[in-house]
């Protein structure tokens with residue numbers, strides 16, 4: 053089947069990498085794994101060999117039909133669907149456990165998939181997602197796992213890390229794929245352990261605040277917050293109360309300092 057670039061179809065063609073990826077998810081015995089974009093099944097078989105059940109969510113109808121023929125046993129369920137519409141909460145409830153997730157992601161919708169996983173991590177009755185191992189463009193993985201003060205640290209790092217630690221595992225060259233993409237690919241692990249409760253934050257208003265703080269990389273944090281409509285006096289008072297340098301950039305601040313500033317702005321009643 054010819055690959056469809058618009059669906060990010062670069063298929064893994066590296067037997068060693070398949071084994072490393074499957075091992076990266078940890079112990080799969082008795083577990084249900086959701087595979088995002090299984091494609092032609094390069095990794096699906098390795099996951100199904102160890103897990104109790106693999107839910108393979110593939111958008112391309114031709115590939116979904118191919119997968120059903122390739123994995124006729126009940127261990128792999130092929131779901132022909134856009135993963136952005138997949139109900140992780142219902143799948144977790146049906147499995148009776150938090151899910152593991154693997155995906156060699158279609159790079160065009162990486163951010164949307166990360167936000168979907170973040171939004172799906174828990175339901176009112178408990179955790180929905182346990183951990184994910186995801187393959188993304190190398191530069192995106194660098195941003196996801198970046199630490200404060202580094203060149204790559206920004207909105208994506210804070211957004212992902214608010215839902216749990218992200219750890220880069222290994223990088224594959226374009227030659228590991230067919231057809232080869234233009235970029236290197238990095239596999240990272242994301243353990244879902246949201247930090248909102250621990251830091252006393254409201255998820256619904258903290259993330260928009262972080263977007264404002266990082267709005268323009270060249271501006272100071274104070275300028276970004278003023279540009280977002282927060283009165284200058286309130287910005288100055290909140291920075292002072294949170295013991296943050298008034299000339300600091302958001303890129304220098306760890307999550308704990310951003311949390312302290314959000315609390316400080318709540319006192320000013322302006323976020």
Ligand code: SAM
Nearest residue numbers: 059062063064089090091094111134135156158
């Ligand atoms: N897992 C396979 C591999 O490693 O060889 C294929 C990975 S390929 C980078 C991405 C896969 O995601 C393709 O099979 C593509 O058809 C599928 N895909 C693209 N957009 C999708 C979406 N919105 N929902 C589910 N699958 C999607």
